Amino acid sequence: MQYNEVEKFILGKLEKELPSNMYYHNVHHTIDVCKAAERLGESEKVSEEELLLLKTTALFHDAGFIFQYYDNEHLGMKLACDRLPSFGYSGVQIMTVSKLILATSLPYNPKNLLEKIICDADLDYLGREDFYSVSYTLRREWAEYGKAKTLLQWYEEQLTFMKKQKYFTESSIKMREPRKQQYITEMKEMLGKRKKKKILAEENGSPFPADEKVSTLKSLSIFNGTTDEVLAGIASLMKTLVVKSGQVIIQKGEIGNCMYIIQDGRVKVHDDDFTLAELSEGNFFGEVSLLDTEPRSASVTAIADTILFLLEQEDFYKILQKHRDVAQGIMRILIGRFRKQNATIINDLKEKEKKLLSLVDQRTHELQEANHVVEKAFHQIEEKNEKLEAAYKDIRDSINYARRIQQAILPNINDVYKALTQSFVYYKPKDIVSGDFYFFSEKNKKIMLGVADCTGHGVPGAFMSMIGHDMLNQIIMERGITAPSDVLNHLEAGIRGALKQDAEDSETKDGMDIALCSVDMQGAEDNSIELQYSGAFRNLYLLRKDGTEVEEVRADKNSIGGLILGEPKKFSNHQIYLNKGDSFYLFSDGYCDQFGGPGGKKFMSRQFQKLLFSMRHLSMKSQEEMLDKTFREWRGDLEQVDDILVIGVRV
Numbered sequence: 001m002q003y004n005e006v007e008k009f010i011l012g013k014l015e016k017e018l019p020s021n022m023y024y025h026n027v028h029h030t031i032d033v034c035k036a037a038e039r040l041g042e043s044e045k046v047s048e049e050e051l052l053l054l055k056t057t058a059l060f061h062d063a064g065f066i067f068q069y070y071d072n073e074h075l076g077m078k079l080a081c082d083r084l085p086s087f088g089y090s091g092v093q094i095m096t097v098s099k100l101i102l103a104t105s106l107p108y109n110p111k112n113l114l115e116k117i118i119c120d121a122d123l124d125y126l127g128r129e130d131f132y133s134v135s136y137t138l139r140r141e142w143a144e145y146g147k148a149k150t151l152l153q154w155y156e157e158q159l160t161f162m163k164k165q166k167y168f169t170e171s172s173i174k175m176r177e178p179r180k181q182q183y184i185t186e187m188k189e190m191l192g193k194r195k196k197k198k199i200l201a202e203e204n205g206s207p208f209p210a211d212e213k214v215s216t217l218k219s220l221s222i223f224n225g226t227t228d229e230v231l232a233g234i235a236s237l238m239k240t241l242v243v244k245s246g247q248v249i250i251q252k253g254e255i256g257n258c259m260y261i262i263q264d265g266r267v268k269v270h271d272d273d274f275t276l277a278e279l280s281e282g283n284f285f286g287e288v289s290l291l292d293t294e295p296r297s298a299s300v301t302a303i304a305d306t307i308l309f310l311l312e313q314e315d316f317y318k319i320l321q322k323h324r325d326v327a328q329g330i331m332r333i334l335i336g337r338f339r340k341q342n343a344t345i346i347n348d349l350k351e352k353e354k355k356l357l358s359l360v361d362q363r364t365h366e367l368q369e370a371n372h373v374v375e376k377a378f379h380q381i382e383e384k385n386e387k388l389e390a391a392y393k394d395i396r397d398s399i400n401y402a403r404r405i406q407q408a409i410l411p412n413i414n415d416v417y418k419a420l421t422q423s424f425v426y427y428k429p430k431d432i433v434s435g436d437f438y439f440f441s442e443k444n445k446k447i448m449l450g451v452a453d454c455t456g457h458g459v460p461g462a463f464m465s466m467i468g469h470d471m472l473n474q475i476i477m478e479r480g481i482t483a484p485s486d487v488l489n490h491l492e493a494g495i496r497g498a499l500k501q502d503a504e505d506s507e508t509k510d511g512m513d514i515a516l517c518s519v520d521m522q523g524a525e526d527n528s529i530e531l532q533y534s535g536a537f538r539n540l541y542l543l544r545k546d547g548t549e550v551e552e553v554r555a556d557k558n559s560i561g562g563l564i565l566g567e568p569k570k571f572s573n574h575q576i577y578l579n580k581g582d583s584f585y586l587f588s589d590g591y592c593d594q595f596g597g598p599g600g601k602k603f604m605s606r607q608f609q610k611l612l613f614s615m616r617h618l619s620m621k622s623q624e625e626m627l628d629k630t631f632r633e634w635r636g637d638l639e640q641v642d643d644i645l646v647i648g649v650r651v
Contacts, residue, residue, distance in 0.1 A: 002087040010059040017066045024138040034058040036121035043171040057100040077101045116168035127176025132244040159187045237315040241308045250300040256289030258312040265306025290316045411440035422650040424624035435461015436588045436643035450516035453588035484516045484534035485573035495561035511561025513537035515586040529578040545581030550609040583650040590644035596634040
């Protein structure tokens, strides 16, 4: 499921195609339900897949409003069914989303946990702190679609709905139900006891006496000099809005279309968390919107239960058309207010400029002193860097010298290719020196060939490789031992003795993994070549000329050196007969353990076998090139994790 792509698609569609008068069922509501569904889903411990299906449902549940206002759930479901297949949703997943969308139709009757969660998420706001402000947006929207309600009617309907509506999940019951009950109590008091007749003011035909409205208008500087007759006309056009404490009246960025006059209560003007001003009875705000419809530059929120008179721009224009002398007076006052505000802003900016210049002078002096300290420290750092560079050069020179020593003890690669004409040695150390090494010797057409992977890589691994290679020379070349299992048994004893690992106080666990084989080429003319193999944690891969898969000859699960678990180590010998055209491969674990590919995962032995089989018809030189190409592409920009050594031989 490509949820992020679905979210991008549907939110963009809602933003572009929903009508502009959708004050409640808009993009913000969709995002709100998504967040609530995610929170409830996690709280109710649904699976990751179910959580994505819930969020997908939230995205589409109100998408039907694009097409029509009433009875639109089936249209949102149809849009989901049409679009979700292209985002990787299966038929079963789309069916689940469809059922969940239909479950959001009122009245709710959820059948399972997912339906309960999406229903609770859809009406999450009933128990939140922003209930009154969200509720107000729904009332505005209803008025646009033929369901205008007076304030009294609105709260009566809200009270009835909230009494019937219940939360279904344990999480919502615990988190939202208490506050919802609090709102029910508040509305009962507001409607039942009728403590304040003003609270029941209707938007039209308000019970406020006309002379009280005129008196309020007279007290405002913007209407100074306006006759009572004109003020009475303005009062008749004003609407009444009652807001609860905490309700957002103006949201920053909204298009302005009216001025507000505070009849009773208190509001704050703010930009996010920064409060610009607090206004009380007899003040007004939003007057700029009488002249244009630019976005609001700040938010306004009630900080007490507040009653507001609204004068909308459209009504204001009617007044201007009838009374041009009044319009001129109001314009002069508004322009005067703007000039005064501009003068205040300019003076504030000048004062701030003085403080900033003083601060700049102070900071400049501090920076000059700091620069002196920095220069002194820089010189000290330069001296230390020179010493570090010299030390680094010494270390690098030593490591490079160690590489030359290591390369000198390794068999001459041309000797390998001369004895085994169809072969390759793919050797790629991680660092300058390597913990992987290969062994080769030939006597009387009997070839000894091995791949060893010592503990660690870099300098520690290189030391171990030199010890191991020297001991193999002693065992095979000087003592004449050639059976691979006997060689490994002697190598085990030699390493343990050299590192004193049998001592009671020994702390070293170093050692090596190795694959060693002997190839008797005397039977090559008879098309029967004897291969003996023994391994310490390093397997041998065998590929017959006409084989259908890579055969794996398993090593003993013991390393050379290190800890002894259980019985003393004894290595097994495997005897294999090869025909002309058969191939075998010895390798360390570096190639298979490399991270890379699309998911940054290990290459793994199974994929390594498939690679060997896929290039079985290539020459051995081409196989080496293919190994290198595949490795580089797999690794990409990631770091090489270990030394790499692969030897392939075709007899």
